[in-house]
Amino acid sequence: MKIRILLKSYLQMFFQDFLYLTMLFGMIVVGLTAESLFNISPVKKYSLLLMGAFFLALFSTMHLYYNDSRQNKYLKQKVASYWADTLSQFLVAIIVNLFSGILIFIFSLILNRDVMLDTVGILTLVAVGFLGSSIATLFKTQWGKHSSLGQVGILIFVYLALSGSVIGLLEPVDWIFPPLSKLIVTLQTSPEITELLPIAGQTFLYGLVLFTISSLIYKKK
Structure with a gap:
């Protein structure tokens, strides 16, 4: 019951001011027009969509916690369950990123008759989005007592996410x-979306670890 109340509240905040839906619509437009407008291959378009899904989840989840810090104070006092709140945040990240991944993949005209390709393509978008949500969750303190720490932490993690496999010194x-x-580098060297499945799993696990760490960090003793 507590989880359902909090989950409903979080989902309402996610959609209340149309920021998420506007960014999602922009992603779909890019997916529809990128090949003809920029004369790029489907693989490069999918790479752009992966980065877009990451930033879509990152910014929309950051905005969610901004709204949460201002609107949910009394609801959380009433519910009075930290773990119900944490599980609700996790479920929101899964639900919203699954929704985003499916819509982006389908409406970007990448959908194929190859079930394996479609499944991996959607799961990779979901995993990347979940990673973005997890980073935002880990540093949601930016809307609390340690705003500077949260902002710097997000910037560092975003930089590492974009450069970890690009900078030669960091490869080991x-x-x-x-x-x-x-994911991006693998897609450029082996342009088969199905090859991304192991790394997509790694990406989801990485996000899960960040979520777990954040749940322990923010638990009041």
Whole structure:
């Protein structure tokens, strides 16, 4: 019951001011027009969509926690369950990114008769989005007492996510960085979306670890 109340509240905040829907619509427009407008291949278009899904989830989840810090104070006092709140945030990240991944993939005209390709394509978008949501969750303190720490933390993680597999000096330790750049590099060297499945799994696990860490950090003793 507590989870349902909080989940409903979070979902309402996600959609209340149309920021998420506007960014999602922009992503779909890019997916529809990128090939003809910029004369790029479907693989490069999918790479752009991966980065777009990451930033879509990052910014929309940051905005969610901004609204949460201002609107949900009394609701959380009434519910009085930290773990119900944490699980609700996790479920919102899964639901919204699954919704985003499916819509972006379908309406970007990447959908194929190959079920494996379609499944991996959607799951990779979902995993990348979940990674963005997890980073925003880890540093949601930017809307609390440590705003500077949260902002700097997000900037650092975004930089590492984009450069971990691109900068040669970081290659030996790129496994400790968010795997977004690894997905992009792999897609450029082996232009088969199905090859991304192991890294998509790694990306989701990385996001899950960040979510777990954040749940422990923000738990009041």
